[in-house]
Amino acid sequence: MNRRSVLASLVLPLVASLAIGAGAQAANPKLKIGFVGVTSGPAAAWGISNVRSMQARAVWLNEIGGVKIGGKTYDIEIVTFDDQKDPKRAIAGMEKMAQEGIRYVVGPNVDDGAAAVRPVAEQNGIIYFPYAFPKALYSPPASNAVLGMVASYQSGPAIYKHLKENKGVKTIAFISANESDPLSQRADGIAAAKALGLKIVSDSVTYQVDTTDFTPVITPVIRTNPDLLVLSGVAPANAPQIIRSARELGFKGLISTETAQDATVLMEGAGKLADGFISVGGASTPEIASDAMKEFVARYTKMFGEYNDESNTKVYALEYIIETLKANPAAIDDVKAFKKTMDTFSAPNPYMKGDAKLKYVGSSSFGQRRQIAVPLVVNEFRGGKFETLFVAEVD
Amino acid sequence: MEQVLANGVYLGAQYALIALGLTLIFALMNVLNFAHGQLYVLGGFVTYTIYGQLGLPYVVALLASAVSLAIVGAALQGFLFGPVIRRSQREESTMLLAAGIAFLLDAVILLLFGEKQRGVPKIVDGVLNWDFRVIMPYDRILICALAIAFVAAFILYMQYSRTGRALRALAQDRIAAELMGVDVSRYSMIGFALGAMLAGIVGGLLVTITGVNLGMGGPTSIKAFLMVMIGGAGVISGAIAGGFILGMMESIGLSVLSQYGDVTYLVIFASLMVFLAIRPQGLMGKPWG
Structure with a gap:
């Protein structure tokens, strides 16, 4: 090796590392949001629709320059953990989130997983958004869980x-x-x-x-x-x-x-025999979907090849976390501030037409606002797709 | 009662076919193939893709499931199980390998076919209704008949073909078979391919009735082991008997015990424990192996 090549071998990595360092300095800091839920096995569709909704929305937000919270702009990073619908793994997942310093976690998807992670979340100051229905998770003295859907x-x-x-x-x-x-x-x-x-x-x-x-x-x-x-x-x-x-x-x-169910799965598995089947739909219908919801569906479909109707509901949790942090930037490292903000929080709902609001509800079911407000859409399956039977609101 | 018996025969036929592949591989190579359920799932997804997605005739899809799984089985034997068996005398080496393959196949299936439940159009429409005593859709009757036909064809093949005789010789005494001129590595590969092919055929048959999803592999393997334990490990007739016994027990239990909740499998497992305590080699197995 001659002197020139020795010099090149020393200088080039140095220049490259400086360039990468400069690039890193220019990028926005990351705001990590966690997911702990089921993404494998028979119930995988529940968790995967969560993860994909979060990832599609995060990519979208990062593409438009990130999220501005308290004068600082963040890129959103989604950290995921498959609990395989096993409470023991859900605990391990929540502990992983705590070790990574993550304050806001979406999931788990089922009752026993959501109940199992409660002590970990409370001890480590994590707010989590389960898709599980036990009232004890959302009623005092519990205060760290926020129901992510209609029970x-x-x-x-x-x-x-x-x-x-x-x-x-x-x-x-x-x-x-x-x-x-x-x-x-x-x-x-x-x-x-x-x-x-x-x-x-x-x-x-x-x-x-x-x-x-x-x-x-x-x-x-x-x-x-x-x-x-x-x-x-x-x-x-x-x-x-x-x-x-x-x-x-x-x-x-x-x-x-x-x-919630999936129209493609119903059509493939039962065909016309599923006509008339009534289920809770994703929190959107063609009549109430805004342009933002339509763009979300298009982006999700482009990213993952196939949309899941459940993601009409699953898109909301990340939106609530980000909008609440925007409303109170102190909450980015302080979940007490987040909880305080939940009582009065209100922001425009980007996924619905008209003047619908994002707000925390649940006072009548849980005695405190520990549920995100999403429309209750009840669907009837017919001819391979869902038709809206009725839409209602929940508190 | 007629409905319960009809359900039992239908379940038994499909279970027997699932257990056959597993017991064949065990008989030939002393391998507990924990990935058998995943092979079944893969067979289902092949039929789903060819018949459900590409719209080709069902027969073509079923054939593709059989052939592709036979190739997968031969590859597993040739590249993984064969070398491990040659290098390691310890039985747990192949067990761990099989468990690892099960996880690998789960991951591959998730990547290739996604997480959702998949189904295909019915192959035959209509329902047989015998005076409301037996109600059975025609596609179930057809699948049941096909499963029984495949079981019969398999028995005849094993009994009368040159390959079948070689495989049986291999299963009875590996060293003696080798001394008699049986090419052990070749027939081991054929045997594994045949076992995997049977899993693929069941997957291809049942995707028309139950659909298929990623999570079906593990539970299917457990049921297959259950049947093999009832009938006797490594015994073809035992696997068939085990399949029909489990199918009938499940059907009767789900009907008779329904008012007590989900206790059918509790009763089946408890009965199996008692049975194995009395006859650990199963119904038709030999105590010496």
Whole structure:
């Protein structure tokens, strides 16, 4: 090696590192937002729609120069952790977020995971946005969890009431997976049905979460011939199979669920047999979607190849975190400031037409504002897509 | 009761076909293939892509599932299990390898086919309704018949073909088979390919009924092991018996025990523990291996 090449080998890396350093100085500081939830297995669609919504929105925000919070502009970085729907892994995920100094986390997606991470979140000063329904997570003395969607005990009564008044439903049956979320949603559904004076004809049949053939499971329920069959907390992977089995066994009544579903999955799995299936939709419809929502859908589809209707709801959590931090920049490192701001926070809702607002709700269900306000959209599946049955608001 | 029995026969036929591939691989190579469920899922996704997405005839898709999984099986044997078996005498080496392959296949399937539940158009429309005593969609009847036909074809192939005889010889005594001129490495690869092909065929058959998703692999493997344990590890007839017994137990349990909640598999597992305590080699297995 001659002197020139030795010099070049010493100088070039130095110049390169200086250039990279200068580039790094020019970039915005990162604001890390976490995700801990399920992105593998039968319920993967729930968590993946979260992650992809956050990533699509983060890329979009970073493209337009970042987010200005208290005079400083940040790029958004999404840090994800797959808890595999296992509470132990959810705890590990939340601990990872704490180690990385992340204050705001979206998820977990299910009840036991959300309950399991509570001590970690509270000890480490993390605000988290679960998609789980236990009231204890959101009611005092708990204060770090913010429900990221409409709960089954809020949507269930609205759906049953609508079907009782408009479709003449008098008898109802429930079927659920044998795990905590669906069972608690079934209990909420039974209570709501009783309160409405509906006759419950079957409420004991459950199935293993990894069931692949539902015909033997659902046969005893179909024999009770209910007006309405409720699939409590059904995972998107299971809904088309249960619907198909029920219809093939000759069930003519209505079928509904309080969880969000995916139109493509329903069409592929059950086809026309899924026509008339009622579910809670993503928090948007063509009638209420703003241009920003349409652009979000287009960007998401471009990034990931296929849109998920659930992301109409899942897009909101990150938006609430960022807008609340904008409203009170001190909250960027201080979740107490965040909590204080939640009581009075209000900002324009970019995803809805008109003068809709982002605001924290939940006073009537939890005794404090620990739920994000998203529209309750109830859909009916027909001809391969969801049609809006009705839209409501929740507090 | 007729409906319960019909459901049991249908479940049993598909379970038997799943268990056959697993038990074949175990018999030939003493490998507990924890990735068998993932091979089944992969077979389902191949049929989904060719029949559901590309719109080609179902027969072509089923054939593609069988062939592609046979190639995957041969590759797994040739590049992974074969070398590990040659280099390591410890059985846990192949078990760990199989578990690793299961995770790998899960990741590959997620990358290639995504996380969503996938389904394909029904291959036959209509429902058989026998006076409301037995209600069975025609596509289930067809899939059940095909599964039974594949089981029968497999037995005949193993019984009467030259390859089948070589595989059986290999399963009975590896060293004696080698001394009699059986090319062990070649037939090991054929056996593994055949086992994986059976998993692919079941995946291709069942995607028309239950659809397919990423998470099905693990639970399918567990059920397959259950059937093999009931029937006797490495015994073809045992796997078939185990499949039908499990299918019938599941169907009867889900009907009779439905009012007590999800206790069917609790009862099945408890019964299996008692059964294995009395007869650890399974129904048709030999106590000496």
